[in-house]
Amino acid sequence: MHLRCVRCDRRYPFDPLLWRCDCGGPLEIEGLSPFDPASLDGSTATIWRYRAALPVPPEVAPVTLGEGQTPLIPDRWDGRPLYFKAEHLNPTGSFKDRGASLLTTVLKEAGVERVVEDSSGNAGAALAAYAGRAGLRATVYVPAHASPVKRRQIAAYGAEVVPIPGPRSAATEAALAAVAAGAAYASHVYAPVYVQGMKTLAFELWEQLGRRAPSDLLLPAGHGTLLLGVYKGFAELRSQGFIGRLPRLYGVQATACAPLVRAWEQGRPVAAVAEGETVAEGVRISNPPWGDRVLAAVRESDGALLALDDRATLAAQETLARRGLYIEPTSALAVAALDALRDRLGERPVVVLTGSGFKTPPPAPDDWQRQAADFAARHGLRHGPAVHALDLVSEVGEVAKELLLATGYGTRPYRPRPALAGELGDALYSLLLLAESCDVRAGDALVAALDKYRARLAARSAAGSSKE
Numbered sequence: 001m002h003l004r005c006v007r008c009d010r011r012y013p014f015d016p017l018l019w020r021c022d023c024g025g026p027l028e029i030e031g032l033s034p035f036d037p038a039s040l041d042g043s044t045a046t047i048w049r050y051r052a053a054l055p056v057p058p059e060v061a062p063v064t065l066g067e068g069q070t071p072l073i074p075d076r077w078d079g080r081p082l083y084f085k086a087e088h089l090n091p092t093g094s095f096k097d098r099g100a101s102l103l104t105t106v107l108k109e110a111g112v113e114r115v116v117e118d119s120s121g122n123a124g125a126a127l128a129a130y131a132g133r134a135g136l137r138a139t140v141y142v143p144a145h146a147s148p149v150k151r152r153q154i155a156a157y158g159a160e161v162v163p164i165p166g167p168r169s170a171a172t173e174a175a176l177a178a179v180a181a182g183a184a185y186a187s188h189v190y191a192p193v194y195v196q197g198m199k200t201l202a203f204e205l206w207e208q209l210g211r212r213a214p215s216d217l218l219l220p221a222g223h224g225t226l227l228l229g230v231y232k233g234f235a236e237l238r239s240q241g242f243i244g245r246l247p248r249l250y251g252v253q254a255t256a257c258a259p260l261v262r263a264w265e266q267g268r269p270v271a272a273v274a275e276g277e278t279v280a281e282g283v284r285i286s287n288p289p290w291g292d293r294v295l296a297a298v299r300e301s302d303g304a305l306l307a308l309d310d311r312a313t314l315a316a317q318e319t320l321a322r323r324g325l326y327i328e329p330t331s332a333l334a335v336a337a338l339d340a341l342r343d344r345l346g347e348r349p350v351v352v353l354t355g356s357g358f359k360t361p362p363p364a365p366d367d368w369q370r371q372a373a374d375f376a377a378r379h380g381l382r383h384g385p386a387v388h389a390l391d392l393v394s395e396v397g398e399v400a401k402e403l404l405l406a407t408g409y410g411t412r413p414y415r416p417r418p419a420l421a422g423e424l425g426d427a428l429y430s431l432l433l434l435a436e437s438c439d440v441r442a443g444d445a446l447v448a449a450l451d452k453y454r455a456r457l458a459a460r461s462a463a464g465s466s467k468e
């Protein structure tokens, strides 16, 4: 068993702490025993059933919470049969437990005591739980915009949570600074062991489908490490002659942040894109380091990469909840892709439900924006006072709701997202349009409001300087 650089092909002896080549390229594990049904460990209903194909010697005790062996639920979509793989039922509520169980086992065995990770939530929660189980100290750097529920979950497992303002990549930089200072990087993106844990999903599906591969596999793709992991698993099954061909792999991204899809459509290498806002926060990755490998795996499988917007995602989340499947928006992305792929799917498609709805619930029934949009659509409203009023209600409602929730109804301090000022501006603009459509001279109103606000600022700074 050794490590090989994906970029420059350099080889290293296996080292559990090595996560990147000297050239900066990501590393892969090679030289493992391939999957063999004869070596399954029937004594456990976890990913450790497949331990003979994992990079852990047989005498090592796994750090486990019962991850893997999740239900494969038959269902129908648009009249056609399919399966949902219920990865949201893993111990910490996401598929990341497969990688975290394996990685913490390897790091603990290597004598590591302190681990760091950067994550928008699911990977951080998984690492925190397994590190706690293993008795390792964990620090998780999370983007300040990550779901508060996920942040609380990470902290509950005993990990130190460090919110990092700015884009998702800022959290990675913070983690790398800690790694440079001596911590072990337990990265769900870079650690070569992690993706090996994802392979077990392929083996499980093969067993659950009666020793057959799915015809198609739909999953959300941010970094694309889940996609790469299942690709590796099915490639092993194919190399051993257990399946004839790979399932078609469909990686689904959010329109607001879709570097893989852009490269796929343009036929170019993956390059960074702007990190737009999306409800699918788990795949909000602007520059995935494994991108080109993901594209190659999708191409080899005869699949595709596609992007969907938040509206389709939230609608899919609601549809699944009505069927008893409570998943987060990032997972719903892959479900939403079913409509787009309708005519391409084979006889046995599987959609991976990656994360639990407990972490990022569907919008509350008082979601102003959605209600206003629905109301306008129902009544055929286009322009004029009614629409401006609805816009105003929805925009002010959203801003107010965010402030109230983020501050615990005014009991906690809060550093607003930079975008919030813009959203407040949208609300003011809607107010002016409304005023205008009611024949109020909006310009006069705005000048009056600004005068008042300026006077307030002046009074506040006068009060501040008199204290000094």
Ligand SMILES: [Zn+2]
Pocket (backbone or CB within 6 Å): 005, 006, 007, 008, 009, 010, 021, 022, 023, 024, 025
């Ligand atoms: Zn290299």
